[in-house]
Amino acid sequence: MLQPRIYQLSILETAKQKNTLVVLPTGLGKTLIALLLAKERLKLFPSSKILFLAPTRPLVEQHYHYFKKNIETENLEIHLFTGKINQKKRVEIWKKAQIIFSTPQCIQNDLKKGLIDLKDVSLLIEDEAHKCLRNYSYTFVAQKYKEQAKNPRILGLTASPSHEASKIKEICKNLGIEAIEVRTRESPDVKPYLQKLSYEIIKVELPKELQKIRELLKKIYDKKIEELKNRRLLFEKATKKTLLELQAKLKSTVLSGQKNFNILKGVSVCAQAIKLQHALELLETQTMSAFFNYIQDLYEQAKQKKSKAVIQLVKTKEFQEVYFYTYELHKKGFEHPKISSLKEILLKEKEKNPEIRVLVFSQYRDSVSKINDELTKLNIKSKIFIGQANKKLDGLTQKEQQLILHEFREGKINVLVSTSIGEEGLDIPEVDLVIFYEPIPSAIRKIQRAGRTARLKPGKLIILITKKTRDESYHWAAYNK
Numbered sequence: 001m002l003q004p005r006i007y008q009l010s011i012l013e014t015a016k017q018k019n020t021l022v023v024l025p026t027g028l029g030k031t032l033i034a035l036l037l038a039k040e041r042l043k044l045f046p047s048s049k050i051l052f053l054a055p056t057r058p059l060v061e062q063h064y065h066y067f068k069k070n071i072e073t074e075n076l077e078i079h080l081f082t083g084k085i086n087q088k089k090r091v092e093i094w095k096k097a098q099i100i101f102s103t104p105q106c107i108q109n110d111l112k113k114g115l116i117d118l119k120d121v122s123l124l125i126e127d128e129a130h131k132c133l134r135n136y137s138y139t140f141v142a143q144k145y146k147e148q149a150k151n152p153r154i155l156g157l158t159a160s161p162s163h164e165a166s167k168i169k170e171i172c173k174n175l176g177i178e179a180i181e182v183r184t185r186e187s188p189d190v191k192p193y194l195q196k197l198s199y200e201i202i203k204v205e206l207p208k209e210l211q212k213i214r215e216l217l218k219k220i221y222d223k224k225i226e227e228l229k230n231r232r233l234l235f236e237k238a239t240k241k242t243l244l245e246l247q248a249k250l251k252s253t254v255l256s257g258q259k260n261f262n263i264l265k266g267v268s269v270c271a272q273a274i275k276l277q278h279a280l281e282l283l284e285t286q287t288m289s290a291f292f293n294y295i296q297d298l299y300e301q302a303k304q305k306k307s308k309a310v311i312q313l314v315k316t317k318e319f320q321e322v323y324f325y326t327y328e329l330h331k332k333g334f335e336h337p338k339i340s341s342l343k344e345i346l347l348k349e350k351e352k353n354p355e356i357r358v359l360v361f362s363q364y365r366d367s368v369s370k371i372n373d374e375l376t377k378l379n380i381k382s383k384i385f386i387g388q389a390n391k392k393l394d395g396l397t398q399k400e401q402q403l404i405l406h407e408f409r410e411g412k413i414n415v416l417v418s419t420s421i422g423e424e425g426l427d428i429p430e431v432d433l434v435i436f437y438e439p440i441p442s443a444i445r446k447i448q449r450a451g452r453t454a455r456l457k458p459g460k461l462i463i464l465i466t467k468k469t470r471d472e473s474y475h476w477a478a479y480n481k
Helices: 006-017 030-044 057-070 087-096 104-112 137-148 165-175 208-230 240-255 261-285 288-303 308-315 317-331 337-352 365-377 398-410 443-450 470-480
Strands: 020-023 049-053 078-081 099-102 121-127 154-158 179-182 197-204 358-361 382-385 415-418 433-436 459-466
Touching (some): 006 020, 006 030, 006 179, 020 165, 030 049, 030 057, 030 121, 030 154, 049 057, 049 137, 057 078, 057 099, 087 104, 099 104, 104 137, 121 137, 137 154, 154 165, 208 317, 261 288, 261 308, 261 470, 288 365, 308 317, 337 358, 337 365, 337 433, 337 459, 365 382, 365 415, 382 398, 459 470
Parallel strands (some): 020 154, 020 179, 049 099, 049 121, 078 099, 121 154, 197 459, 358 433, 382 415, 433 459
8 A cells, every 4th residue: 555755734724725836846656646536526425527638648557557446346337448448438438437547639629519418527637737727738728727627626637837937937837836835855744754965077078079060050040040130120139039930930931921032031041041950950969970860861862852942051162071071970980989988987887887877868759769778778678769660760669668667677778778758657666767858948857867766776967068168158047047
């Protein structure tokens, strides 16, 4: 039987009385609080339903299995509710179910079609509640719940809502939150349950070979930014955010029928600037393979005449030089120095503890793939852990993801090299070491990644940073948030 901790019981008391947003680091038992509250609500309203929402199907299934395993009440109708189940069957399930686990999209669709209503739901639980912003399905379901439920109670769960007060207010407004319960690793009632987390930043220099490529890319990029300013289209500092916003604004202007030459030219120049900025990010922070693949992809797009902006870009003298240098370096097997740093760290750590479990995070699938290849060459038992396939990318099925997690749990794998899928919610076993291949500017994601270690035993977090690159600004952005 699960024994709730002091902070969980304290949060539960608030959640019994008020709609509550629970902010608790990954792995500190948000789901148990939800389970205890679900039992309370069913005791108060025996003929009511509990609705538990999570943003992805694997996460929904995880919560479903957790409840099935840990809720003692016998003969309780607990059901998974997914789009894979046909409409007629879903209506039947809804009628008899007491606890339902679903994605918000599935519930939203059935509410819109009038197949179900939420009047008998006495508790709505929204996991990863930081997603309850703007028009996300979560917001729609919460709104309908507040309108329809006879005995409403809402519980939002998140590891970190946002660093922006306006966004936290929006989440609270959308969920009808009346109380926020926040705990961090340093909270007096949490601290006794946690282990020591040691923290290290390892900095590497950007080699002169890559600096040369950066100068060439920067030269084209600066020209594009200057042109956008001269055309009186860009009035603020050029960042990834401002360029994407400008691109959306220009495209919207074109769609509304204003097709003057300045705007049309601006669309092309802005698209080139965004691609150059992405190339610079890959060059500075990722693997050489990821950068080379991207440059090749741009050439391929130009060859197939997929985009006028790309055709313009690859025609420039500087870009052709970039391709030539990159191709030569790639042919020689030249790699970003982070790769050798990472290999060194893992060999050292594995020597100290042959059974070590490590989670390496990287933003891009190409980098994840390269890191995994390099670790496998060192006889380190490593596997990639990425999301599902889509039209553009190969990926892992949910079944494959679960199999990899099982092997990791059993110790058949020492290292998981993961994209952002390893950040949120999924039941990844606790690890001894978390490595960020690159810092990320998002405070939410940083907290979620770091929360994978130092829960039941001491853990370590290592962040790799390339000096004098956006790695440094991303690191401090997340830190300050």
